[in-house]
Amino acid sequence: MVFAKLLSRGAKSGYTLVEVLVVVIIMGVLSTVGVAGLQRAVANARIKDAAINTAAFIERVANESSRLSAVLCLKIDPGNPQTIIVVKDVTTKNCAAPNGGVIDEFSIEAPAKYVSKTTQGCPTSMVDWFGGNNHVFKPRIGLSAAPPEGGVCIQYGSQDIYGAVRKDKKVNRVIPMWKVGSDFTQNGNWSNWTEL
Structure with missing residues (x-):
């Protein structure tokens, strides 16, 4: 009996401060x-969502061009890079020099923003729909009013x-795409992009 009492006095009844700190550090x-x-993961989901919603908006612009029988132009809002x-x-x-007034606009959630093709991760071979004379949305009989080739680039912050x-030119539809990373050896083409 005396031996049992001596053993119970030496037994631990809790955790030491060092043990608690180690567990807290591991959890941190x-x-x-x-x-x-x-x-x-949130950034990837938001950029994919922005690309899909922008593709739908561009299809709507192409349909509106045909409906109005008018030439429509896309521009990045000078005061807000999240809005076209x-x-x-x-x-x-x-x-x-478009002069018929703004007829529609579309915004994506910050920090995603529309950028020109000169941005480091965007394909340099892409015809930028925000500049030059190749971004005209005009009615075409039996075809989409969207320009025959080119696109829009979006960056997450x-x-x-x-x-x-x-x-x-081969596909008569607008395709949303995304990629992670800036592989400078392939920035000139679409080979490292994933279709959504």
Whole structure:
């Protein structure tokens, strides 16, 4: 009996401060890794959503061009890179200086923003629908009013996460796409993009 009492006095009845601190540190490291992964997943989901919604809007612009029998132009809103505006061109009909007023607009959620093809991760071979004379939405009998080729590029803040809407001469539809990373060896083409 005396021996049993001596053993019970030496037995631990709780955790030491060092043990508690080790567990807290391990939990902190695991939650930090989890939060970083979650933030990346949220960014990927938002850029995919922006690309899909932009593709739907561009299809609507093409349909509106046919419905109005008018030339429509896409522009990035100078005061807000999250917004594209649709301007009617009633005189030159080449989008060099559209003057028919804004007829529609579309915004994506920040920090995603519309960017020109000169941005590092966007395909340099893409005909940019925000500039030049190749971004005219004009009615075509039996075809989409969207330009025959080219597209729009979207970037998630300053991260290397990109979305795009593209049209190819071979395909008569607008295709939403996305990619993660900026592989500089393949920025000239669409080979490292995934169709949504």
